[in-house]
Amino acid sequence: MLPYALRRLILALPLLVGITLISFFLMHLAPGEPVDISNPDATTTADREGRERLIQAYGLDKPIHVQYWNWLTRIVRLDFGRSFAPDARPVLQKIRERLPITLALNVAEMMIIVMLAIPIGVISATRQYSRFDKVTTVFVFVGFATPDFWLALMLMILFGVQLGWLPISGLRSPTWEYLSFWRQQWDFLSHLILPILVATFGGLASFSRYMRQSMLEVVRQDYIQSARAKGLAEPVVIGKHALRNALLPIVTILGLSLPGLIGGSVIIESIFAIPGMGQLMVQAVYERDYPVIMGNLVIVALLTLGANLIADLTYSLVDPRIRVAARRSRR
Amino acid sequence: MRSFWRALRRNQLALAGGVVVVFVAVLAILAPVIAPMDPNRPDVKKILDSPSSRHPLGTDQLGRDVLARMLYGARVSLAVGFVSVGIATLIGIALGSAAGYHGGTIDAMVMRLVDLMLVFPRFFLLLAVLGFLRPSIWTIMAVIGLTGWMSVARLVRAEFLSLREREFVLWSQSIGASAFRIIWRHILPNAIAPVLVAITLGIPAAILAESGLSFLGLGVQPPHATWGNILSEGKDAIEIGWWLSVYPGLAILVTVLSYNLLGEGIRDALDPRLRQSVGRIVSRRR
Numbered sequence: 001m002l003p004y005a006l007r008r009l010i011l012a013l014p015l016l017v018g019i020t021l022i023s024f025f026l027m028h029l030a031p032g033e034p035v036d037i038s039n040p041d042a043t044t045t046a047d048r049e050g051r052e053r054l055i056q057a058y059g060l061d062k063p064i065h066v067q068y069w070n071w072l073t074r075i076v077r078l079d080f081g082r083s084f085a086p087d088a089r090p091v092l093q094k095i096r097e098r099l100p101i102t103l104a105l106n107v108a109e110m111m112i113i114v115m116l117a118i119p120i121g122v123i124s125a126t127r128q129y130s131r132f133d134k135v136t137t138v139f140v141f142v143g144f145a146t147p148d149f150w151l152a153l154m155l156m157i158l159f160g161v162q163l164g165w166l167p168i169s170g171l172r173s174p175t176w177e178y179l180s181f182w183r184q185q186w187d188f189l190s191h192l193i194l195p196i197l198v199a200t201f202g203g204l205a206s207f208s209r210y211m212r213q214s215m216l217e218v219v220r221q222d223y224i225q226s227a228r229a230k231g232l233a234e235p236v237v238i239g240k241h242a243l244r245n246a247l248l249p250i251v252t253i254l255g256l257s258l259p260g261l262i263g264g265s266v267i268i269e270s271i272f273a274i275p276g277m278g279q280l281m282v283q284a285v286y287e288r289d290y291p292v293i294m295g296n297l298v299i300v301a302l303l304t305l306g307a308n309l310i311a312d313l314t315y316s317l318v319d320p321r322i323r324v325a326a327r328r329s330r331r
Numbered sequence: 332m333r334s335f336w337r338a339l340r341r342n343q344l345a346l347a348g349g350v351v352v353v354f355v356a357v358l359a360i361l362a363p364v365i366a367p368m369d370p371n372r373p374d375v376k377k378i379l380d381s382p383s384s385r386h387p388l389g390t391d392q393l394g395r396d397v398l399a400r401m402l403y404g405a406r407v408s409l410a411v412g413f414v415s416v417g418i419a420t421l422i423g424i425a426l427g428s429a430a431g432y433h434g435g436t437i438d439a440m441v442m443r444l445v446d447l448m449l450v451f452p453r454f455f456l457l458l459a460v461l462g463f464l465r466p467s468i469w470t471i472m473a474v475i476g477l478t479g480w481m482s483v484a485r486l487v488r489a490e491f492l493s494l495r496e497r498e499f500v501l502w503s504q505s506i507g508a509s510a511f512r513i514i515w516r517h518i519l520p521n522a523i524a525p526v527l528v529a530i531t532l533g534i535p536a537a538i539l540a541e542s543g544l545s546f547l548g549l550g551v552q553p554p555h556a557t558w559g560n561i562l563s564e565g566k567d568a569i570e571i572g573w574w575l576s577v578y579p580g581l582a583i584l585v586t587v588l589s590y591n592l593l594g595e596g597i598r599d600a601l602d603p604r605l606r607q608s609v610g611r612i613v614s615r616r617r
Contacts, residue, residue: 150580
């Protein structure tokens with residue numbers, strides 16, 4: 001186990017360096033290089049100002065290797081400087097406020113997706129081509145094709161505007177402070193229902209598809225035949241022998257689908273006005289707040305890298321074959 | 332080839348998808364001819380009119396006809412889809428074939444690059460790049476293309492790994508053909524099936540990405556209509572103008588769904604073996 005874990009860690013090192021390189025070169029894309037005095041329109045002036053602040057903040061007037069070294073030493077300390085916004089607070093502080101919200105939402109979504117997708121996938125695989133299977137297949141295709149922001153709008157119109165059952169923005173009502181304790185909890189939960197519903201929709205589609213596929217492959221294996229042959233009841237064959245094996249690849253897919261979920265929170269947080277990382281990112285892009293953009297990007301990439309590593313290690317922990325065969329079969 | 336068509340014809344869902352794909356493309360091309368009126372002409376007397384016989388899909392905040400805007404929006408959405416997937420495919424083929432043919436260090440480097448790109452959630456990366464650039468339709472196309480080539484590269488590489496051991500490749504090598512010639516003339520034509528599937532499944536992903544960006548106001552800029560930025564206006568009028576939100580979203584859903592059905596149909600018809608492997612790699616969203 002330990003050598004395998006070490007090897008995965010060493011393989012992750014170039015990715016770590018890559019993250020710093022990509023974000024470093026991104027910084028150099030900032031417009032405003034040719035100082036064109038004959039064109040005094042507002043956006044170019046703003047661009048030039050932004051670039052000058054960037055040059056100051058990150059020493060972009062120094063030789064390129066010095067620049068990169070500076071950047072690297074800052075990233076190691078997770079120091080992304082101060083926001084360009086008028087409040088000029090440290091970027092890390094801004095991210096730290098918002099990260100827990102995004103993480104909590106994504107973990108909740110992930111748990112709901114897994115809890116629903118596993119039974120759906122198992123049932124549609126064990127009853128292939130049944131009516132249930134066909135209905136879920138349609139749901140999967142529609143789920144893949146539905147733009148999440150549109151689904152959000154539709155639910156907002158239906159439940160928020162037409163029926164008036166659920167709040168459509170923020171995490172708390174303006175009257176939060178005057179509510180009783182239980183009312184407060186319900187208020188908070190009701191703000192979460194629509195965003196989580198939207199976020200789980202697409203993920204549920206792909207996950208139940210993977211689960212079905214994985215289960216279909218396992219059910220055809222010889223050891224399932226022998227489990228049946230020795231007279232085990234069908235629920236035991238499916239629920240114990242087949243399910244455990246079908247769940248193995250799901251661990252990796254969980255890790256791989258994390259970037260998609262986090263990416264989805266950009267749109268969901270901006271629509272529902274939830275103060276998380278995604279909303280911070282969109283605001284930073286609107287305001288050309290370069291340090292916040294860079295900080296967000298690096299943090300999100302580091303999180304994904306970490307999650308993938310954990311998924312890899314968990315996979316090898318639950319499936320010893322991986323540790324042996326890893327060198328040949330992976331990638 | 333004939334068996335391919337026969338297999339595809341038997342798949343009614345894929346056929347239906349193909350018909351819709353062609354239909355939407357024709358609508359987009361003929362937009363100037365069939366649009367009932369100028370998509371950008373405001374009309375102060377008709378602000379947020381609900382659907383009527385004169386404006387079948389209603390009007391927006393400036394009194395512009397939604398149907399006309401959606402027809403013109405289809406042109407932008409499809410153009411972004413095709414061009415960005417074209418860019419992604421070219422990059423993917425170049426890197427994937429180099430990695431799969433040469434193996435060794437080149438392969439390791441390309442695969443590390445793929446891993447690296449996949450560490451960034453695509454939407455965050457798109458936003459970050461756009462945060463540094465001025466948004467225009469060309470930057471949108473380029474950025475979506477540059478962040479979407481990884482699945483093509485993986486597929487092409489996988490095909491090359493198995494094809495390069497075959498006799499016809501050894502034979503070409505033995506008579507001294509250059510690597511470029513072997514890749515381009517001999518291996519690539521045999522590896523084109525999964526690429527075709529990846530293209531068909533990549534276009535809807537690009538359309539979704541573009542409409543998401545335009546929805547946030549960071550994609551194609553007004554007054555150019557796209558399905559995404561009509562929806563963005565719909566969000567501001569959510570209390571009164573439901574038709575602004577419903578129809579463009581339906582257009583995206585139906586188009587994306589049709590491309591996906593067609594893509595899966597082509598995949599199954601080309602090679603049933605591909606059924607799992609391609610689906611696994613390509614169908615990941617965003």
